[in-house]
Amino acid sequence: MVSKNAPLATAKPGSFVCVGIDPGTLSPARMNSLGICVGRPLELLSVGDPMIIRVCGTIVGLSRQLAAAVQVAPGPAGSRPSAASQRTCDAGSDGDRMTAHPSLANV
Amino acid sequence: MVLLVGNPNTGKTSLFNVLSGLRAKTANYPGITVDLRKANIELTGGIQPSSGHTDRHPIELIDLPGLYSLTPSSPEETVAVDALCGGRLGKPAAIVLVLDATNLARNLALAGEVLELGLPTVVALNMIDAADASGIKIETEKLSQKLECPVVATSVRARRGISELRHQLAQLVTYDPALPLVTERPGCAVACHGCKYSARFAWSDSIVAGTVTGATVRSRGTEQVDRVLTAPWIGSGLLAAIMLGIFFCIFALADVPMGLIEGWFGWCGAMVDAWLPAAPVTGLVWLPTVAAATAVTFAIAYRLGQIPWSRVSIAAAIAVSIAVASLPQADFRSLLIDGVIGGIAGVVVFLPQICLLFFFITILEDSGYMARAAFVMERLMRFVGLPGKAFVPMLSAHACAIPGIMAARTIENWRDRLVTILVLPLLTCSARLPVYAMIAALLFGDQPLYAGLMFAAAYSLGLAAALLTAWVLKRTVLAGEAAPLVIELPPYRLPSLRNALLITFDRASVFVRKAGSVILLISVILWALASYPKLPDAQLATLQQESPTTVAQQSLEYSLAGRAGQAIEPLFAPLGFDWKINVAVISSFAAREVLVSTLSIVYGMGEEGAEDQAGLTETLRRQRRADGSPVFTIATSVSLLVFFVLAMQCLPTQAVTRRETGSWTWAIVQFSYMSVLAYGAAFVAYRLCLMAFPV
Numbered sequence: 001m002v003s004k005n006a007p008l009a010t011a012k013p014g015s016f017v018c019v020g021i022d023p024g025t026l027s028p029a030r031m032n033s034l035g036i037c038v039g040r041p042l043e044l045l046s047v048g049d050p051m052i053i054r055v056c057g058t059i060v061g062l063s064r065q066l067a068a069a070v071q072v073a074p075g076p077a078g079s080r081p082s083a084a085s086q087r088t089c090d091a092g093s094d095g096d097r098m099t100a101h102p103s104l105a106n107v
Numbered sequence: 108m109v110l111l112v113g114n115p116n117t118g119k120t121s122l123f124n125v126l127s128g129l130r131a132k133t134a135n136y137p138g139i140t141v142d143l144r145k146a147n148i149e150l151t152g153g154i155q156p157s158s159g160h161t162d163r164h165p166i167e168l169i170d171l172p173g174l175y176s177l178t179p180s181s182p183e184e185t186v187a188v189d190a191l192c193g194g195r196l197g198k199p200a201a202i203v204l205v206l207d208a209t210n211l212a213r214n215l216a217l218a219g220e221v222l223e224l225g226l227p228t229v230v231a232l233n234m235i236d237a238a239d240a241s242g243i244k245i246e247t248e249k250l251s252q253k254l255e256c257p258v259v260a261t262s263v264r265a266r267r268g269i270s271e272l273r274h275q276l277a278q279l280v281t282y283d284p285a286l287p288l289v290t291e292r293p294g295c296a297v298a299c300h301g302c303k304y305s306a307r308f309a310w311s312d313s314i315v316a317g318t319v320t321g322a323t324v325r326s327r328g329t330e331q332v333d334r335v336l337t338a339p340w341i342g343s344g345l346l347a348a349i350m351l352g353i354f355f356c357i358f359a360l361a362d363v364p365m366g367l368i369e370g371w372f373g374w375c376g377a378m379v380d381a382w383l384p385a386a387p388v389t390g391l392v393w394l395p396t397v398a399a400a401t402a403v404t405f406a407i408a409y410r411l412g413q414i415p416w417s418r419v420s421i422a423a424a425i426a427v428s429i430a431v432a433s434l435p436q437a438d439f440r441s442l443l444i445d446g447v448i449g450g451i452a453g454v455v456v457f458l459p460q461i462c463l464l465f466f467f468i469t470i471l472e473d474s475g476y477m478a479r480a481a482f483v484m485e486r487l488m489r490f491v492g493l494p495g496k497a498f499v500p501m502l503s504a505h506a507c508a509i510p511g512i513m514a515a516r517t518i519e520n521w522r523d524r525l526v527t528i529l530v531l532p533l534l535t536c537s538a539r540l541p542v543y544a545m546i547a548a549l550l551f552g553d554q555p556l557y558a559g560l561m562f563a564a565a566y567s568l569g570l571a572a573a574l575l576t577a578w579v580l581k582r583t584v585l586a587g588e589a590a591p592l593v594i595e596l597p598p599y600r601l602p603s604l605r606n607a608l609l610i611t612f613d614r615a616s617v618f619v620r621k622a623g624s625v626i627l628l629i630s631v632i633l634w635a636l637a638s639y640p641k642l643p644d645a646q647l648a649t650l651q652q653e654s655p656t657t658v659a660q661q662s663l664e665y666s667l668a669g670r671a672g673q674a675i676e677p678l679f680a681p682l683g684f685d686w687k688i689n690v691a692v693i694s695s696f697a698a699r700e701v702l703v704s705t706l707s708i709v710y711g712m713g714e715e716g717a718e719d720q721a722g723l724t725e726t727l728r729r730q731r732r733a734d735g736s737p738v739f740t741i742a743t744s745v746s747l748l749v750f751f752v753l754a755m756q757c758l759p760t761q762a763v764t765r766r767e768t769g770s771w772t773w774a775i776v777q778f779s780y781m782s783v784l785a786y787g788a789a790f791v792a793y794r795l796c797l798m799a800f801p802v
Contacts (some may be wrong), residue, residue: 030593031520032304035213039305045330050485050592052337055212056308059333061482063489063591069634 002064008053009068013044015075022069031070034060108167108197108274110222111192113205114214115173116475116597118233120144121263121606122205126273131170131609133617134413142617143186144170150277164280176304177220181519185337191224200226200277200561203272208238208245209598213318215311216304227279228256231272236262237600243321250318264603283392320610331599333479342483344456349476350502352698357463357506358537364459372695374453376444383440397439398432401716404447411620442634448632456508457759460537461618464503464510466611473602477517478594485592492581494518494589497527501573504534505566508760513614516526518591526580528767529777532760533573535566538700539751541659545636546748548724549739561748568752572784583775618763630758637668659708668693682750683743685732692750699756742796749792754785 005019018040019026035056036042043054049064111126113119124131127146134145146345150164153245164295171190172183179185190196204221206214222228234244251258256682261268405424414420434442471477477499485495496518504511511531518524547558581587587657642658642665650658663669672690679689691705707723710730730738755761755778764774 027661029176031177033180033216034593034595036593037217037304037308042309046334046337048339050482052333052482052596056213058213059596060598061330061337061478061485061592061594063485063593065591066593095563099425102395 005071005073007068008042008044008062008070008072009048009051009064011044011072013047015041015043016072017041017075018070020071022071025069026065031062031066032100034058036060036062042072043075074092108169109201109203109280111168111170111203111205112187112191112217113173113233114175114207114217116595116728117173117205117207117214118263119173119205120170121603122169122203122231122233122261122374122526124606125167125263125266125269129609131613133613137241143172143190143436144613150273150280150354153709166276166280167194174217176217177458179395182521183516183519188711191221192227199226201229201276203276204228204230204231204256205233208232208235209241209243211245212308212311212315215314216307219307221308222256224764229272229275229279230254230256230258231268232260234264235260235267236263236265237631239427243319246318250314251516253314253317314797332599333596336479337482338475339483339486342479343487346480346483349471349480353467356467357460361459361463361506365456368456368459369452372448372455376448378450379443380440383443384436388435393436394432397434398428399667401428403429413620424745438638441638442631445638446631446634447627450627455619457509458615458619460506461510462611462615464506464514464616467608468499468514469610470501470519471600472517473600475599478596481594482592489589491578492550492587492589493527493530493577494520494523495592496594497523500527500531501534504531504536505539507536508532508534508757509618510614511764512544512760513618513749515767522585522587525768526577526585526589528572529580529773529780530576530766532755532757532764532777532781533569533576533753535569535752536757538698538757541700541703542695542751543748545706545723545727545746547750549727549744550741552724557628565748565752568749572753572788576780576784587614589736630697631666633694636671637666639666639692641665645775656708660710662706663690663708680726681793682786683740683747683793684747685738688738688743689732695751696754696756697758699751702751741800742793743797746789746793750785750789752785753788755781 007098008069016049020034020038021036025031031037034059036053044051044081045054045059046052047052051064051067051105053060053062111119117734123144123146126510127148131144131146132150135143146168148166149167150166151162161685169190172188174184174187177188177191179188180486191199191202202221202224204218206218218230230250232247237247238245245260247258247260257278259272259275261272273459280777305473344523361581367698392649405428408414409416409420409424431439431442449791468477471480472764481495483495484498488495488497499517500511500515502511503514507529513527515524515527515531518527526694543562547561550561551557581589589624641647642662646661647658650655650661664673669690670692675689676686679692684692687709688706690709695702696707703723706727710723710726727739728737761774761778765771768774
């Protein structure tokens, strides 16, 4: 899978996998604990400042400033956004985690 | 001690309320101004009903603030983590881990961290009814095996699993500490490469995969509603409409109880006045009775304010009791009616507004709308360095700064919270309205349009000053941007009336206990300042032949407050105030609305003058300076108005600022900058008006 990394702030609605968070971000712990962390899928629902994303079953409002620090790659099965995030949220066991998130290899 | 832990929006507080009944009380976490709700409850049952003893196990249940992970990012979360790790509260006996059954994937990430602490834990799989309704099936047994701790499916709304949870908890707390406890918990250690959170979520996913079937993605409905509620223009418009509605309700609904409270305290004052013996009572009876009554008052105040009985506090109580007992009878009457009853009335009169405000805010929070409101406001507030969440406090502050400052707790970042608290009292609260009304009557007696415009200008000046101050603070003392928004937009839920009422009651009692004791003390001090020293007897005798109002006027002039008013005349002369206005301004530093009644006293109208708006306005208009020019010129009136819009004249607010920021420093900073701002702006306004309308 050829993944093209870009900041979440410039992305269009769709499914992504988080591949990196710039160090020095203002509140990484809060973002991480909500599920925005490396290797995790997320879905951009609506752009703007702040933007609305779905991570791991919850909807989160995220300021564009923070979104600029989140590097994302197109997620698995980008054509079916909600189904994709459901699948990765539910299905990943430790064994198939690496295959579920191929972009982890980029980190 | 049993801790209730969980993500925000998991129904944790409702569960706490059900488990605790009405026995909950709010206590301060030692050293930090974070309130925790605690309840002492008794559990029955357990593994080893200790031989010969009753089968009851008293526990202290504590509702910890919601948290997302054990890496805290707000004062509340810090407290929760500290308590979990056996910090200042000591090692917890057990933990009730509350998980939202509708979103296990996210909730289990925290569960993993908490389980690794190795404490006896029972999992409450809360809101199971909502999960059932949306077709989520969770195999509780399997989950229990995987988490290696008991799992109870609960629902507060449907009253499911509550007694089972109690039973499991009883088993946990009666567990013999000598027996080996399962401390080897499954955790992220299985795959700890890369981001530790990532590993946790992967672990949580694996658990979910093994135990949950059915839809886990939320219905499209929420998304559709969100699309409207968070849209830039529609969202802001709706927010403004909702807030205006709430505000209208608060003013409309609080009016009647506030009138009743004022009336009731007035009646109390009259009763006490009639009941106290007018004829001199022998000291043998008077002294011990009054001293005992004062001591009892102290005991009640200490208990309410949770002040410990130390050597100092006992000495203070005894000294004051003796001092009060040795007051002349007439002075004691005045102290009781004007100082104590008046002071308590000044606090309690705010209660209806505070209760209504907290009630509406809790309902909005429970419904899930508050997160959307913060989201919408984020766009506008960022410009001045305030977070979106600051809008609820700012709105509340237009009723009264006190609930506004208390509502600022929802702001996670400490800097943002502090900026919000510092600028809140600039917003026009309802206590300023009597003053605005008086000045409007002075300036535009029979022109309601201009009076209305003046009100609007005063409100705008307050708001502009608050936003500007926030911007200046962002550039100077509290440099830095408001923390960027990361906020969970929880699913919409039907708010629980019971929960809202409980929280309202809780907040109201915090206000009365903590602010109340300080306010009472301060109002008694102010009473003393305005009453002592007394006029010399000879002068009093001549004055008494005139009218009681003259006595009141001369007494005030002779008192410390009156003398202070004259002493600071040079200071306030540049604003166009004379010494009589100064006395009123000084007294209004305790509470602004006092200005009107004090002005009516110093201008010889008597206390009743304040009720008679037209009479007071006429009296004020007639006032002349020594050189014969009128006192209340346009310039002086405008300068007085500007001063009142901007000045920090509210001791209750100061007491609450101190409480919420944890030190007098910020209360003093707030007082100082607002006084300087008020003085400077009033000076500019006075000079400009003098140029525009030369006398």
